[in-house]
Structures are given as structure tokens and as C-alpha cells.
Amino acid sequence: MYECPNCAANMKFHIGKQMLFCEACDTSMDPYAFQKKEDAKEMKYFETTVFICPQCGGELIADDDTAATFCSYCGGSTILDSRISREKMPRYIIPFQKDKEDCKKAYRRMLRYAYFVPKELKDPEQIERFRPIYMPFWLYSLKYSGALELKDPNIYHRKERLFAAYRGFFYDASAAFSDDLANGIWPFHPEQKKAFTPSFLSGFYADVGDVDKDLYVEEARELAIEDTLERIRKEPHYFRDSSTGTWKLLPEKEAIDFKLEAIDRVMFPVWFLAWRKKDRVAYAVVNGQTGKIAGDMPIDVRKYLLSSWLGAIPVFLLLYSYWNMSPGALLAVSALLSFVCSVVSNIQLSYLIIRDNREKDKGFMSKQESGRLVEDKSIAYRIPTKLLGVILLAVSIIWIPALAFLGYVIDKYTGVGDLLALPLVLLLGLETPAILFLCRVSDQYLNHRKLSLRIRMEQFMYGRRKLPYLIKPFVGIVIAVVLLCLAPTSEVWYYAGAFVCMILTGVTIVNIIRYHNLLTTRKLPQLKRRGGDENA
Amino acid sequence: MPEITVVLGKAMVAFLVSLLLNYIYIAWVSRLRAPSDKEVLENLQITWKAGLSEGELYHCQKENDKDHLPPLPQPQQPEKHNKKRINLHVVPVKTVKRVGNRL
Numbered sequence: 001m002y003e004c005p006n007c008a009a010n011m012k013f014h015i016g017k018q019m020l021f022c023e024a025c026d027t028s029m030d031p032y033a034f035q036k037k038e039d040a041k042e043m044k045y046f047e048t049t050v051f052i053c054p055q056c057g058g059e060l061i062a063d064d065d066t067a068a069t070f071c072s073y074c075g076g077s078t079i080l081d082s083r084i085s086r087e088k089m090p091r092y093i094i095p096f097q098k099d100k101e102d103c104k105k106a107y108r109r110m111l112r113y114a115y116f117v118p119k120e121l122k123d124p125e126q127i128e129r130f131r132p133i134y135m136p137f138w139l140y141s142l143k144y145s146g147a148l149e150l151k152d153p154n155i156y157h158r159k160e161r162l163f164a165a166y167r168g169f170f171y172d173a174s175a176a177f178s179d180d181l182a183n184g185i186w187p188f189h190p191e192q193k194k195a196f197t198p199s200f201l202s203g204f205y206a207d208v209g210d211v212d213k214d215l216y217v218e219e220a221r222e223l224a225i226e227d228t229l230e231r232i233r234k235e236p237h238y239f240r241d242s243s244t245g246t247w248k249l250l251p252e253k254e255a256i257d258f259k260l261e262a263i264d265r266v267m268f269p270v271w272f273l274a275w276r277k278k279d280r281v282a283y284a285v286v287n288g289q290t291g292k293i294a295g296d297m298p299i300d301v302r303k304y305l306l307s308s309w310l311g312a313i314p315v316f317l318l319l320y321s322y323w324n325m326s327p328g329a330l331l332a333v334s335a336l337l338s339f340v341c342s343v344v345s346n347i348q349l350s351y352l353i354i355r356d357n358r359e360k361d362k363g364f365m366s367k368q369e370s371g372r373l374v375e376d377k378s379i380a381y382r383i384p385t386k387l388l389g390v391i392l393l394a395v396s397i398i399w400i401p402a403l404a405f406l407g408y409v410i411d412k413y414t415g416v417g418d419l420l421a422l423p424l425v426l427l428l429g430l431e432t433p434a435i436l437f438l439c440r441v442s443d444q445y446l447n448h449r450k451l452s453l454r455i456r457m458e459q460f461m462y463g464r465r466k467l468p469y470l471i472k473p474f475v476g477i478v479i480a481v482v483l484l485c486l487a488p489t490s491e492v493w494y495y496a497g498a499f500v501c502m503i504l505t506g507v508t509i510v511n512i513i514r515y516h517n518l519l520t521t522r523k524l525p526q527l528k529r530r531g532g533d534e535n536a
Numbered sequence: 537m538p539e540i541t542v543v544l545g546k547a548m549v550a551f552l553v554s555l556l557l558n559y560i561y562i563a564w565v566s567r568l569r570a571p572s573d574k575e576v577l578e579n580l581q582i583t584w585k586a587g588l589s590e591g592e593l594y595h596c597q598k599e600n601d602k603d604h605l606p607p608l609p610q611p612q613q614p615e616k617h618n619k620k621r622i623n624l625h626v627v628p629v630k631t632v633k634r635v636g637n638r639l
């Protein structure tokens with residue numbers, strides 16, 4: 001309780017005013033006015049009420065009983081337990097700058113073109129459940145001050161001095177807040193932070209941070225070192241080309257050892273919404289500082305089919321009027337569709353692997369009892385060597401000439417020369433490299449760069465287990481190629497082949513939708529709290 | 537082949553095309569994007585300066601292989617010691633300011 005000096009009502013933090021505000025008598029007050037002087041530096045803990053969800057174990061700090069009606073982490077409408085708790089005092093806070101109206105607007109904007117989501121997501125009552133939650137983050141500063149050793153592997157050695165400081169790294173410190181959503185509403189601007197005092201939380205919620213404070217230090221350090229090396233490389237003063245008679249010095253990575261200058265617990269503002277469907281949950285989050293939104297968007301299958309039917313009408317009219325279809329062309333087109341489908345399902349598979357393994361979500365991983373969440377046990381292994389990746393690449397390269405040769409042999413001995421056969425053989429041969437290439441592009445776009453090769457390999461292994469899923473469009477292409485090469489005289493063969501090929505494509509699309517919904521919803525969290533770093 | 541087969545074939549193609557395009561749109565709309573390393577760096581406050589003091593350049597294998605070494609790159613003002621020194625320029629302080637959008 002932060003009692004109003006005028007009327008003794010409870011004062012709450014007001015986003016528009018950026019002050020504590022009493023609704024009863026219109027009084028505003030500086031949040032720090034409630035800070036006892038001796039508290040300012042000494043206090044490590046503050047006392048508050050924590051609500052605990054009996055279903056998922058999620059914990060939420062709130063001084064308000066309305067917190068007790070539903071859980072923001074699993075979306076369940078259950079009565080939450082509460083207890084008084086001593087919580088670690090964060091060092092800084094970024095107060096909310098976007099209010100609930102901004103947040104709802106952003107949410108509606110996000111869903112405006114998402115005609116395919118279940119209608120419950122657009123339900124006003126559901127949108128009302130957006131909660132302003134302060135999410136704990138770790139804020140790191142790294143510094144290096146010392147010798148800079150530049151070394152040519154053979155000849156020269158050079159010593160200098162370097163001062164480098166990288167300040168303002170932040171990493172999600174809550175296991176309940178998944179990293180991909182945190183990334184989706186990136187960035188926060190930590191330079192706008194304020195010293196924390198508990199009165200900022202009045203009228204708001206806060207997550208209980210529980211991820212170890214050092215968890216992301218290596219990641220930050222690696223980035224700082226990479227950037228430093230990059231700057232040295234760009235500096236002609238340090239790096240000259242030997243071919244032009246000048247010297248060339250290479251910095252040693254190990255020589256630059258960034259030290260932690262500071263680790264601070266900091267609260268960032270996030271509007272948080274959970275939507276529950278059976279044993280899965282989807283989230284929407286809005287950056288309370290910038291208003292940026294990110295959310296899970298599962299597909300309502302009926303809406304998807306309906307919109308596809310509607311979309312098919314103009315396509316059909318176009319084909320009906322302008323396409324003088326030969327049986328061979330129909331077969332070729334259905335093989336092409338299979339190809340597109342197979343590329344899409346391959347790309348999707350790499351996301352599924354990332355999600356299933358939750359490789360990137362260190363915060364979440366560190367709180368799982370086994371240390372690893374795996375939805376499908378069959379993919380829970382690592383591939384130890386790069387060899388497999390190399391073999392895969394080699395096979396995909398040899399694949400093209402091998403198939404071209406096969407096409408040539410078939411052509412020679414059957415004496416058919418259907419011109420469609422050659423492009424199709426090439427298509428089939430190009431499939432694997434095309435998939436690898438597209439995955440690579442999507443990886444770079446999503447910054448999965450570092451995981452890339454291993455994920456490719458896991459995808460390969462996973463692909464073997466998921467063979468029925470991946471092989472269907474492939475089988476369709478093979479049928480089409482074989483038929484076009486054999487060039488039977490009866491048209492029935494072409495129509496039958498095209499039919500089988502398209503059925504297989506359709507089945508694969510159904511699988512794609514199913515996996516999409518697995519990707520855009522999450523397992524109910526099972527949070528094991530109180531495992532964090534108690535000394536932080 | 538009767539006309540009906542042709543129409544059915546075209547209808548199936550149209551439906552599959554529509555299903556695929558629809559899904560590609562959905563996948564695009566519902567993607568979650570992570571910031572790249574470059575973006576993360578742009579959001580940091582970085583102070584970076586090197587060459588603060590006089591640098592030192594020498595052969596690493598000087599002791600073992602004295603005779604076969606190429607000459608050291610010629611500094612602007614070579615000194616007549618067995619350990620050659622060059623004066624390095626002071627690189628000005630570079631501070632990367634945050635460029636993220638502020639709303």
C-alpha cells in the first residue's frame with residue numbers, strides 16, 4: 001500500500017503521468033517519495049505478495065487481488081494461491097510507457113490481416129486479459145582495458161593498448177517468458193532506466209526472476225570479442241596486406257579477455273497475454289516501452305480451408321480460361337506443386353527442431369528438471385561430427401549429375417524424348433541443394449547462423465525419422481518423373497499419376513498446418529521456481 | 537479423356553495452389569524474428585579506443601632464426617636499436633550511439 005497523503009487511498013503508478021497517482025483525489029506523487037532514505041542503497045529485498053498458479057507453478061508479484069482470478073502464464077482461470085514473500089530488489093526499472101489502449105491497438109493491428117487465427121483470439125474479453133508485467137532481465141556491461149597483442153602467425157608480433165567497453169546487453173531472466181517472444185519485441189532501451197523502488201510496481205505485476213545471472217555472459221562476451229576483432233580488421237593501421245609489401249597482423253582471440261564490469265537485475269515493461277487451448281498455450285506480448293508486438297498465431301483449420309477455397313476460385317477461373325492443359329503438363333504441374341510443398345515442409349522442420357529442442361532458450365532450459373525439454377523423444381540426440389554435414393552436402397551435389405545421367409539412360413533405352421522429363425529430372429536433383437540453400441537464407445534472416453550446420457544435420461536425422469512426412473511430396477515427384485520418362489501412350493497414366501501426386505501434396509499440407517500449430521503454441525509451462533541464484 | 541477430368545484436374549491444381557500460397561502467407565505473417573548480432577551491437581553503448589600508448593613491433597622468432605627473417609616493415613622513423621620501435625597514431629575515441637527507434 002502506498003497511502004495517499006491527502007485521502008489515504010492506495011496510490012498507483014500512472015503511465016501517462018509517469019508518477020504515482022491517487023484516483024480518489026487527483027493527487028500525483030514522485031515514486032521515490034515513498035522510499036525510506038536508508039532503503040535506497042542498503043535494501044536487498046522488498047516485501048510483496050506473490051500469486052502462485054496451482055496448475056503451472058508460475059509466480060506473479062502483485063499487490064492487487066485481481067491477480068488471483070487467472071494465470072498469465074498458462075492462461076488458466078483458476079484461483080491462485082498467494083503468500084507474502086521477500087523478493088530480490090532489482091537495481092533498475094524501465095517504467096511502462098505504453099498503456100493498455102496502446103497495447104490493444106497494437107494487438108488489433110497485428111491481427112488485422114491474420115484472418116486465419118481462431119476467433120477466440122479476437123474476443124474482446126480475451127484481449128481484456130492483457131496484463132502489465134515487469135519482466136526481469138539481466139543487464140551486462142563488459143570491459144577490456146589492457147594489452148592488445150597482434151600476431152602474424154610467422155613473423156611479427158605487436159603490442160599495443162586497448163580500451164573497450166560494451167554496455168547495455170540485456171537478457172531475459174524469466175523462465176516463463178520465452179526467448180523467441182522476448183526477441184520478437186526487441187529492443188528495449190536500457191539507457192532510459194531508472195533506479196528501482198517498489199512503489200513503481202503499485203498497480204502492476206512483476207515476474208519473479210529465476211534465471212542464473214551468469215547464464216548469458218559468454219554470449220555477450222563472444223559478441224564483444226567478435227566486434228573488437230572486426231574493428232581491428234577494418235583498421236588499416238593494424239592490418240595491412242603483405243602482397244603489397246606492407247605487413248599483416250592477426251589479432252589473437254584469446255588475447256582479448258573481456259571482464260564483467262557490472263551485472264544488474266533490471267525490470268522491463270511487457271504487456272502479456274496468454275490464450276489456452278486444451279494443453280497448449282499461445283502468447284501475445286507487447287513491449288511496454290516501444291509498443292512493438294509479437295505473438296503466437298495458430299491456425300484455425302476451418303478458416304484456413306475456407307479462405308483457401310475462396311482463393312482457389314479466381315485461380316481456377318484463370319486456369320479454366322487460359323490453360324490448354326495436356327495430360328503431361330498436368331503431371332508436370334502437380335510435380336512442381338509437390339516440390340514447393342516439400343521445400344516449405346523442410347524449412348518448417350528446421351524451426352520445429354529449434355523449438356522442440358529449445359536450444360536457444362537458455363533461460364527456459366536451465367529451469368527444466370532434466371535440463372532439456374523435448375516434445376518428441378526421438379530427436380533428443382546430438383550428432384557428434386561435422387562429417388555427416390559434409391556427406392550430406394556431397395550427396396546433394398552428386399545427386400544432380402547422377403539424375404541427369406539416369407534421365408539420359410532412360411531416354412536412350414526407352415527411346416522417348418518427352419521434353420518435360422529433363423526439367424523434371426533437374427528439379428528433382430535440385431531439390432536437396434535448393435532446400436539447403438533456402439534453409440540457409442532463412443537461418444541468416446533469423447540469426448540462427450551459429451546453430452546452422454548442426455541444425456542441418458539434426459534436420460537430416462530428424463528427417464529420417466519423419467520420413468513419412470518428408471517423403472510424400474518426394475514420392476509424387478518421382479512418380480511424375482518416371483511417368484514422363486516412360487511416356488505411356490494411354491492418357492489414363494498421366495491423370496492417375498497427377499492425381500496421386502496431388503493427393504500426396506494435399507496430405508503434406510495437412511501435416512504442415514498441424515506442425516504450424518505446434519510451432520505457434522507451447523506446452524503448458526511447468527515452472528520449477530526458486531532454483532535461481534540466491535546471491536544475485 | 538472426357539472434359540470432366542480436365543476440369544477436375546484444373547480444380548485440384550487451383551485448390552493446391554491456393555492452399556500453398558495461403559500457407560506461405562500465414563508463415564510470413566506469423567514469423568518471429570530475432571535481432572541479428574549487428575542490431576544487438578547497434579543497440580549497445582560502445583566505447584572503443586586502441587593504440588593509446590606507443591606500440592611495439594618485433595620479430596617473434598628473433599632468437600632462433602635471425603638470418604632468414606624478412607626485414608621489419610619500415611616505420612616512419614626507424615630507430616637504431618636492435619629492437620625497432622614505431623610510434624603509433626592515436627586512434628580517436630569511437631563511440632557508437634544507439635540508433636534504435638524511440639517512440
Ligand SMILES: [Zn+2]
Pocket residue numbers: 004005006007008009022023024025026027
Ligand atoms: Zn488521494
Ligand SMILES: [Zn+2]
Pocket residue numbers: 053054055056057058071072073074075076
Ligand atoms: Zn498457470
